[in-house]
Amino acid sequence: xxxxxxIASRNFMTTRTVRVLAEAAGLLGAPQxxxxxxxxxxxxxxxxxxxRRHLYSYSSTTIPSAEALRSVVxxxxxxxxPDGGIAAYYSLLTGxxxxxxxxxxxxxPTLYDFERLTGDPAARHGAYLATDWVLSLQMLSGAFPxxxxxxxxxxxxxVFNTGQILQGLIRAHAETKNAExxxxxxAAGDWLAAIQQADGSWTGLAVYQGTAHTYYSMVSxxxxxxxxxxxxxxxxxxxxxxIDWVLSHVQPSGWIDGINLLGHPAYLHFIAYVIQGMLxxxxxxxxxxxxxxxxxxxxxxxxxxxxxxxxxxxYQPDFKGDRRFSCLTGNAxxxxxxxxxxxxxxxxxxxxxxxxxxxxLKEVLPLKGRHGVRGGVAGSHPIWGRYQPMRFISWGCKxxxxxxxxxxxxxxxxxxxxxxx
Amino acid sequence: MxxxxxxxxxxxxxxxxxxxxxxxLGYSPVGALTLPSWDRGALLRKVxxxxxxxxxxxAVAKLAPGKATNRRQVLNPYLxxxxxxxxxxxxxxxxxARAYGFPVVRCGDQNSPRAIAQLQQxxxxxxIFTGGNILRDEVLKIPRxxxxxxxxxxxxxxxxxxxxxxxxxxxxxxGITIHFxxxxxxxxxxxxxxxxxxxxxxxSLTDLRNRMISEGIELLAEAVAxxxxxxxxxxxxxxxxxxxxxxxxxxxxxxxxxxxxxxSRLSPAAxxxxx
Numbered sequence: 089x090x091x092x093x094x095i096a097s098r099n100f101m102t103t104r105t106v107r108v109l110a111e112a113a114g115l116l117g118a119p120q121x122x123x124x125x126x127x128x129x130x131x132x133x134x135x136x137x138x139x140r141r142h143l144y145s146y147s148s149t150t151i152p153s154a155e156a157l158r159s160v161v162x163x164x165x166x167x168x169x170p171d172g173g174i175a176a177y178y179s180l181l182t183g184x185x186x187x188x189x190x191x192x193x194x195x196x197p198t199l200y201d202f203e204r205l206t207g208d209p210a211a212r213h214g215a216y217l218a219t220d221w222v223l224s225l226q227m228l229s230g231a232f233p234x235x236x237x238x239x240x241x242x243x244x245x246x247v248f249n250t251g252q253i254l255q256g257l258i259r260a261h262a263e264t265k266n267a268e269x270x271x272x273x274x275a276a277g278d279w280l281a282a283i284q285q286a287d288g289s290w291t292g293l294a295v296y297q298g299t300a301h302t303y304y305s306m307v308s309x310x311x312x313x314x315x316x317x318x319x320x321x322x323x324x325x326x327x328x329x330x331i332d333w334v335l336s337h338v339q340p341s342g343w344i345d346g347i348n349l350l351g352h353p354a355y356l357h358f359i360a361y362v363i364q365g366m367l368x369x370x371x372x373x374x375x376x377x378x379x380x381x382x383x384x385x386x387x388x389x390x391x392x393x394x395x396x397x398x399x400x401x402x403y404q405p406d407f408k409g410d411r412r413f414s415c416l417t418g419n420a421x422x423x424x425x426x427x428x429x430x431x432x433x434x435x436x437x438x439x440x441x442x443x444x445x446x447x448x449l450k451e452v453l454p455l456k457g458r459h460g461v462r463g464g465v466a467g468s469h470p471i472w473g474r475y476q477p478m479r480f481i482s483w484g485c486k487x488x489x490x491x492x493x494x495x496x497x498x499x500x501x502x503x504x505x506x507x508x509x
Numbered sequence: 510m511x512x513x514x515x516x517x518x519x520x521x522x523x524x525x526x527x528x529x530x531x532x533x534l535g536y537s538p539v540g541a542l543t544l545p546s547w548d549r550g551a552l553l554r555k556v557x558x559x560x561x562x563x564x565x566x567x568a569v570a571k572l573a574p575g576k577a578t579n580r581r582q583v584l585n586p587y588l589x590x591x592x593x594x595x596x597x598x599x600x601x602x603x604x605x606a607r608a609y610g611f612p613v614v615r616c617g618d619q620n621s622p623r624a625i626a627q628l629q630q631x632x633x634x635x636x637i638f639t640g641g642n643i644l645r646d647e648v649l650k651i652p653r654x655x656x657x658x659x660x661x662x663x664x665x666x667x668x669x670x671x672x673x674x675x676x677x678x679x680x681x682x683x684g685i686t687i688h689f690x691x692x693x694x695x696x697x698x699x700x701x702x703x704x705x706x707x708x709x710x711x712x713s714l715t716d717l718r719n720r721m722i723s724e725g726i727e728l729l730a731e732a733v734a735x736x737x738x739x740x741x742x743x744x745x746x747x748x749x750x751x752x753x754x755x756x757x758x759x760x761x762x763x764x765x766x767x768x769x770x771x772x773s774r775l776s777p778a779a780x781x782x783x784x
Contacts, residue, residue: 394756
């Protein structure tokens with residue numbers, strides 16, 4: 089580690105300590121959160137003490153997926169703030185956070201999907217409010233700001249947030265046919281293409297920690313979606329350039345280098361982002377090389393899950409084991425990836441693994457409790473694990489809802505075709 | 510031919526049936542090495558596989574035979590012929606051992622130094638694996654010819670767990686493979702491979718599996734006799750580019766496999782997929 093990295097790492101740790109202390113102090117102002125906090129701590133302690141995973145772990149259904157889905161979407165709608173934005177998290181120490189532009193943007197497709205599946209008008213209404221709020225944050229350049237709430241005067245444009253919000257805008261346009269939304273989406277896409285480096289990566293002030301990251305493949309997925317709507321070849325070319333750059337980081341083991349998060353381990357959440365962005369972009373752009381690379385990495389993780397009955401919270405390069413907590417968001421993302429790979433390849437082993445990891449996720453989902461807890465996906469299991477400790481996070485709920493809806497759609501298709509045959 | 514049986518529990522019906530069938534054919538084992546009957550992992554597996562009620566019935570039938578006379582006495586009815594002995598049934602490996610005069614040794618792990626020492630003492634030509642741990646190279650090398658396993662699917666197409674179910678779902682013809690074990694999972698050289706033609710008579714996956722286990726035992730016996738006569742030899746598995754390992758199947762996919770089993774009985778062309 090060089091001197092600059094060392095200082096950055098030290099600053100990060102100091103910031104983290106201050107944040108932990110500030111969150112702990114939050115409990116003093118809201119003693120009513122003491123009971124949910126201690127009951128969650130106790131239940132996770134009991135579960136981790138007595139849990140014995142065996143060959144048949146998660147091979148049978150314990151909680152119906154429809155019930156879990158309704159509960160998770162209920163959590164997201166509860167987390168929608170009066171401004172229309174969705175909170176980043178509910179902390180057992182400090183309660184709901186402020187609205188979070190990035191997540192609000194990419195929860196929009198999830199809410200529309202839920203409305204389509206169940207006919208629930210509340211989800212559609214929530215998607216309208218979320219769209220209005222993110223549009224109110226767009227900068228003149230077409231970019232969207234980073235950070236929570238995004239209204240601070242010194243808010244910087246953010247490549248990743250712009251990409252994630254772009255996904256929501258494209259879906260909102262598809263649902264409402266509102267030309268203004270498409271115009272705003274195109275402006276965001278133009279900005280992303282304009283500031284992209286020649287090698288296909290994004291670096292500089294608008295990028296987290298200033299360095300290029302392979303998990304920005306999620307941005308190229310959004311650009312590929314936009315290209316299909318805008319028919320603008322510059323959007324498609326930007327998506328392809330980034331995927332080429334990500335593919336240049338693929339290792340013989342299937343591992344994809346270049347997550348490049350200083351001061352953070354490679355959480356499963358980010359590993360899954362790299363794979364998911366590359367897979368979805370590959371599907372839209374008909375890039376077999378990207379689909380193959382995503383499938384290879386996803387297969388390594390599938391084997392690990394099937395063999396050990398769990399995925400670890402973090403991995404070191406070449407998928408070497410690291411910290412033993414579970415990153416539940418990463419698990420839900422892997423479920424989405426495996427389900428999509430089943431859809432693309434027809435290999436039922438992906439569907440089988442996704443069904444099992446969904447069982448695991450449903451088992452740790454609180455189906456009872458107060459607002460903020462009920463239906464919430466914790467950052468880590470146990471909740472004191474390193475990824476977003478003591479919090480139920482909105483992007484975890486988004487990915488679990490996506491996974492459960494995909495499961496219902498694909499299993500429905502499989503079961504119907506069997507009955508017809 | 511000095512044969513040893515490796516078994517997951519002294520009450521394993523498959524283990525008992527293999528030992529009894531071989532003994533009936535004149536290949537009485539020189540010993541049997543079994544895991545304990547009350548291993549927590551094995552117990553959980555049985556409960557998960559069979560459900561609590563069936564597991565309890567099974568335990569009562571095995572441990573207190575007098576109280577279970579009015580209940581079904583053999584979980585896999587197709588093994589009843591192999592397990593019949595006079596007027597009764599072999600209920601455990603100890604019963605088979607008493608009848609045919611071979612020792613049964615219990616161990617906590619089939620790879621443990623104690624298990625290895627016991628196997629070396631028996632100095633077998635061949636070991637038959639009917640369940641237990643994933644065997645390490647050190648154990649696999651002890652029998653002169655190797656360790657045989659009956660796998661309930663054609664190899665190398667379907668390796669690993671839930672193999673009959675995966676065969677149904679993936680449109681691979683049902684079959685049984687007798688192969689030597691190596692350090693990979695179902696990757697060792699193949700001795701015999703036969704298609705299973707009895708699926709049309711099966712009314713459930715359990716029924717299918719039970720019939721295949723029974724037929725697998727007959728095929729094992731045929732393989733042992735063939736090896737003894739020097740009439741058959743093993744061939745290495747064909748290299749395949751893609752990974753063909755399968756894992757325990759989720760119950761919702763098993764339900765699809767069950768429908769496929771029933772559909773294929775009505776129409777041989779129905780219910781295949783490209784997975």
